[in-house]
Amino acid sequence: MFCRLGQGGYGFVVHCRKKSTGMDYAMKIQLKVGMVETFYDDVSRVVQEKEAIASVSHPFIISMDYAFQTQSLAMIVMELGGSGSLKEALRDRVGHRMTEDEVRFYSAEIFLALAHIHRLGMIYRDLKPANVILNNDGHIKLVDLGGII
Numbered sequence: 001m002f003c004r005l006g007q008g009g010y011g012f013v014v015h016c017r018k019k020s021t022g023m024d025y026a027m028k029i030q031l032k033v034g035m036v037e038t039f040y041d042d043v044s045r046v047v048q049e050k051e052a053i054a055s056v057s058h059p060f061i062i063s064m065d066y067a068f069q070t071q072s073l074a075m076i077v078m079e080l081g082g083s084g085s086l087k088e089a090l091r092d093r094v095g096h097r098m099t100e101d102e103v104r105f106y107s108a109e110i111f112l113a114l115a116h117i118h119r120l121g122m123i124y125r126d127l128k129p130a131n132v133i134l135n136n137d138g139h140i141k142l143v144d145l146g147g148i149i
Helices: 032-038 042-053 087-092 101-121
Strands: 004-007 013-015 024-031 065-070 073-077 132-134 140-142
Touching: 024 032, 032 073, 032 087, 042 065, 087 132, 101 140
Parallel strands: none
Antiparallel strands: 004 013, 013 024, 024 073, 065 073, 132 140
């Protein structure tokens, strides 16, 4: 079962299910060629996102279950956020607006996630509504940690 959840500069993210467990995941599939061409001057950045996700453990940041690669692809298998992104939630609202209480709630959770990343000595450089996923329980998850330095 594959369903495209998003697309980025080097690849895309799909909803998939592990056959042996029946668990649902988000799998980020990236073309190695694209990453190496972009970061030719610093190849270490190719594995940066995987290492960032693996080292950051927080309730409001996406977690990685495992990663693997083929000759041409790098895959990161992460938990699945169930209710779409903050961008989609805003798009679907009348007037593209949220209530003040919703803004306070989501802002507080985003702040806590960013504060945790900063305490670890890292900087999250790609904060935008498309990179804030809403879980079925109403809480947020920051995704796309490739921009962390």
